[in-house]
Amino acid sequence: MGFIASYVIFHSLNTINDVRLSNLFLGLSLTVSLGGLAAGIIGWVRWLMPAHETVQDRHALAASDEDLEIATQVIMAGLEETGIARRSLLKRTLGLALGLFALPAVLLLRDLGPLPRKTLATTLWGPNTLLFNEAGFPVKLGDLEIGSFTTVLPTKPDDPRMTEEELGKAAVLLIRLEPGTNKPAPGRENWAFQDHVAYSKICTHLGCPIQLYQKQAHKLLCPCHQSTFEVPNACKVVFGPAGRPLPQLPITVNANGEFVATAGFDRPVGPSYWERG
Numbered sequence: 001m002g003f004i005a006s007y008v009i010f011h012s013l014n015t016i017n018d019v020r021l022s023n024l025f026l027g028l029s030l031t032v033s034l035g036g037l038a039a040g041i042i043g044w045v046r047w048l049m050p051a052h053e054t055v056q057d058r059h060a061l062a063a064s065d066e067d068l069e070i071a072t073q074v075i076m077a078g079l080e081e082t083g084i085a086r087r088s089l090l091k092r093t094l095g096l097a098l099g100l101f102a103l104p105a106v107l108l109l110r111d112l113g114p115l116p117r118k119t120l121a122t123t124l125w126g127p128n129t130l131l132f133n134e135a136g137f138p139v140k141l142g143d144l145e146i147g148s149f150t151t152v153l154p155t156k157p158d159d160p161r162m163t164e165e166e167l168g169k170a171a172v173l174l175i176r177l178e179p180g181t182n183k184p185a186p187g188r189e190n191w192a193f194q195d196h197v198a199y200s201k202i203c204t205h206l207g208c209p210i211q212l213y214q215k216q217a218h219k220l221l222c223p224c225h226q227s228t229f230e231v232p233n234a235c236k237v238v239f240g241p242a243g244r245p246l247p248q249l250p251i252t253v254n255a256n257g258e259f260v261a262t263a264g265f266d267r268p269v270g271p272s273y274w275e276r277g
């Protein structure tokens with residue numbers, strides 16, 4: 001009950017001190033309640049159960065029917081001695097104390113937050129979205145040298161829509177391949193622009209941001225568990241635990257020479273999840 005009270009009282013977590021206070025009281029209340037339960041069990045064993053020494057001689061591993069019968073009798077007698085069968089107050093108190101421990105678990109599950117619904121499948125990318133670099137400027141044709149790459153976002157970094165959740169989904173790598181290297185997947189023939197391709201920066205294994213590009217081999221490497229994606233081949237996985245290629249963002253260049261997306265991602269970015277289908 002103390003855990004639940006602490007959860008309700010310290011629910012606004014706006015500063016690091018709020019978080020510290022909340023953790024302190026949640027931890028203390030859980031410690032006191034578990035300690036109380038332990039003390040109750042110790043007290044029960046020490047003062048309510050009969051204390052006498054028992055010696056059990058070694059015997060063959062397989063028990064005879066006679067031994068099984070004796071063992072059953074000993075267990076039943078032990079059960080009788082604990083008093084759990086007779087002392088209904090003890091039984092109910094223990095049941096209630098253990099039952100109450102289910103309630104903090106409910107609160108912890110609730111704290112996982114609302115169901116994500118469609119938010120995992122959508123990002124801020126859409127038709128005509130400019131590709132902004134991390135300094136907040138639209139990336140233009142000619143900004144990237146052959147064999148180089150940059151991280152791009154669908155808004156300026158200080159745009160209020162760019163929350164941490166959106167940033168965690170929307171980061172994209174714009175890569176300029178050597179001329180003629182790209183082999184577009186069927187149906188994606190116009191998703192690249194003059195050897196520039198754009199792929200989600202979020203690893204499809206567990207969602208780490210991909211940071212390494214092997215220029216000679218044209219491969220993207222995830223630093224977390226070394227998943228490797230072959231860029232000219234629709235970023236298909238060639239090594240590591242990732243189960244899917246990196247989603248591709250279709251891009252073109254507008255009249256001002258700035259890169260724009262022609263649509264959003266056609267599939268969810270990041271790790272797989274169970275509702276993904």
Ligand code: FES
Nearest residue numbers: 203205206222225
């Ligand atoms: S998160 Fe990228 S390989 Fe595991």
